[in-house]
Structure formats: structure tokens, C-alpha cells
Amino acid sequence: MFSNLTFAFVLIGSFFTSLWTSNYSHLFKKYSVHGIDVSHHQRYINWERVGEHEAFKVKFCFMKATEGASHKDTQFKNYWKSSKDVNLVRGAYHFYSHSSSPVAQANHYISMVNLEAGDLAPVLDFETESSSISIYQTRKNLLKWLxxxxxxxxxxxxxxxxxxxxxxxxxxxxxDYKFWIADYNVSDIEHKTNNKQVKLWQYTERGRVSGIGTNVDINAFIGEEHEFEKLRIPFPGSTDSTYAYGEILEVLE
Structure with missing residues (x-):
């Protein structure tokens, strides 16, 4: 009985994975670099199987590190090490909170995330509005964190x-910043935004990837594969960098 049920669940899972893959196959062909983003919601991840995913190559993975001024994602340290062990390009993001100081939030992220050469640039996840803080002040706060x-x-x-x-x-x-946009309702993010700063597109939150038992966000890099390297922390001697010494914007007090 148990074996029959297990087999049935495997067949059902395989069916929905195949259906999902067919819906996005045109994006797998259009964009050469794809990746995922994860948090504790994905629970256990078999990273070796992620690296072996067949529908498209999973080249990179962003993972949630921090939120607000004190929250730490419970899976971050595990994901951070394990993704590196299978040679995925890794990155860490901070979920921004309007209820905490942007300075405290930035310092919290820095205390948790040790980025190395080859890792992706830090990410500020800003996706909520505030009824008590103006748009202008919100922009100033974001700039402080950045x-x-x-x-x-x-x-x-x-x-x-x-x-x-x-x-x-x-x-x-x-x-001066690059954007990563989540939009599940368009077929072409480049046409919608017409903005060269948009370099990453999260096109579904219901993706299926080998080694992950839950739905997962899937992302495409907007550009050629060699351009993707500009999102990474340069290796010693490299000329690829998105940081210019002496050109940091002044933090508005």
C-alpha cells in the first residue's frame, strides 16, 4: 500500500513538473543564465540534485540572510555553505523593514554575511509599503542601507x-544601481520596463527544481552570459567591478 502511494505521488509530482517546464520552455531558450532564490520556506534542499537539474542549468542562487535589524533566516548558514560546495554562484539578500533603522539593518546584514570573490553582489529586498513613512523618506532610508x-x-x-x-x-x-524585478504577469519584462538597469527577472514563484520539494522562485539574467560576471564580486586582478572608489553617494542625514 505504502509503495503504491509513494509511486503515485512520484508520478503526480513528475506530471506537474513537466507541465510547469513546458509553460516556461521559451524563457529557458531566450535567456542563457537562470537561477533560484530560497529561504527557510524551502526547508531541506538536496544541493547536488539542484546542480543536476535538467530543464535548465541552475547557475546561481540567492538566499535570504536577514530581515529587519535582528532577524536571521534559520537556513541561511546551511544553504550558504552547501551551495558553495556544489559550485553554485551564491548571493545573500536582506528583507527590508520600515520599522527598523536602515543603519541598524545594514549593520545586521554585514554581521551575518561574509561575501567572497565570485559571490553575487548584496541584495536589498524592498517589496512593502509604509502608511506612516513618505516615499521621499523611504528613498532616503534605502539609500542609507545601500x-x-x-x-x-x-x-x-x-x-x-x-x-x-x-x-x-x-x-x-x-x-547607479541594478534592479531585480518580480513580475509573474508579463511575458517579456524587457518590453514592460524598457529599463537597462533591470538585470534580473523573477518570472515565477511556482517553479519546480530537482532537489527542492516545494515550489521555488525562478529567475533569469537579462543579458549575455559573460555580462552576468559583472554582478559578482571580482576575483583578484579582475577588471569587472560595479564599485567606483570615491563615487559613493553621500548618505543623507
């Missing part, structure tokens, strides 16, 4: 958000 983190890691952070927040808070501002 500047502190940029000064520490010597590379410009990436800003993650959704299309609504991007249009309301960010578009036309933060012109």
Missing part, C-alpha cells in the same frame, strides 16, 4: 522589488 553596504563590500548592491513598488518608489531614482 551606501553602508556598498562601502563595506566594495560593490554596488542590487535592488530587488516587484513591478508596483518599482514604478511607485524606484523608477527614475537610484540610477
Amino acid at each position: 551606501t553602508i553596504v556598498e562601502n563595506h563590500y566594495k560593490i554596488k548592491p542590487i535592488i530587488y522589488t516587484n513591478s508596483h513598488i518599482f514604478e511607485k518608489y524606484l523608477e527614475g531614482h537610484f540610477k
Whole structure:
């Protein structure tokens, strides 16, 4: 009985994975670099199987490290080490909170995340609004976080958000930064945004990847494979860098 049920679940899982793959096969062909982002919600991950995923090559993985001024993702340390062990390009993101000081949040992220050469630039995940803080003040607060983190890691952070927040808070501002946009309702993010700063597109939150038992976010890099390297912390001697000494924006007090 147990064996029959197990076999049935495997067949059902395989069916939905195949169905999902067929829905996004055109994106696998259009974009050469794909990756995932994870947090404690994905629970146990078999990283070796992630690296062997067949529908598309999983080249990179962003993982949640921190939130607010004190929260730590319970799986971050495990994911951080395990993803490196299978040679995935890894990155760490901070979930921004309006209820904590941006300075405290930046320092919290720095205390938790040790980035090395080859890792992806830090990510600020900004996807919620505040009814008590103005848009102008919110932009100033975001800039504080970005500047502190940029000064520490010597590379410009990436800003993650959704299309609504991007249009309301960010578009036309933060012109020196790259954006990672979540939008599941468009077939072509490049056509919708028409913005060269958008370099990553999270096109589904219901992806299926080998080694992960839950749905997972899937992302595409907007550009050629060699351009992807510009999102990574340079190796010694490399000329690829998104950080320019002496050009850090002044933190607004």
C-alpha cells in the first residue's frame, strides 16, 4: 500500500513538473543564465540534485540572510555553505523593514554575511509599503542601507522589488544601481520596463527544481552570459567591478 502511494505521488509530482517546464520552455531558450532564490520556506534542499537539474542549468542562487535589524533566516548558514560546495554562484539578500533603522539593518546584514570573490553582489529586498513613512523618506532610508553596504563590500548592491513598488518608489531614482524585478504577469519584462538597469527577472514563484520539494522562485539574467560576471564580486586582478572608489553617494542625514 505504502509503495503504491509513494509511486503515485512520484508520478503526480513528475506530471506537474513537466507541465510547469513546458509553460516556461521559451524563457529557458531566450535567456542563457537562470537561477533560484530560497529561504527557510524551502526547508531541506538536496544541493547536488539542484546542480543536476535538467530543464535548465541552475547557475546561481540567492538566499535570504536577514530581515529587519535582528532577524536571521534559520537556513541561511546551511544553504550558504552547501551551495558553495556544489559550485553554485551564491548571493545573500536582506528583507527590508520600515520599522527598523536602515543603519541598524545594514549593520545586521554585514554581521551575518561574509561575501567572497565570485559571490553575487548584496541584495536589498524592498517589496512593502509604509502608511506612516513618505516615499521621499523611504528613498532616503534605502539609500542609507545601500551606501553602508556598498562601502563595506566594495560593490554596488542590487535592488530587488516587484513591478508596483518599482514604478511607485524606484523608477527614475537610484540610477547607479541594478534592479531585480518580480513580475509573474508579463511575458517579456524587457518590453514592460524598457529599463537597462533591470538585470534580473523573477518570472515565477511556482517553479519546480530537482532537489527542492516545494515550489521555488525562478529567475533569469537579462543579458549575455559573460555580462552576468559583472554582478559578482571580482576575483583578484579582475577588471569587472560595479564599485567606483570615491563615487559613493553621500548618505543623507
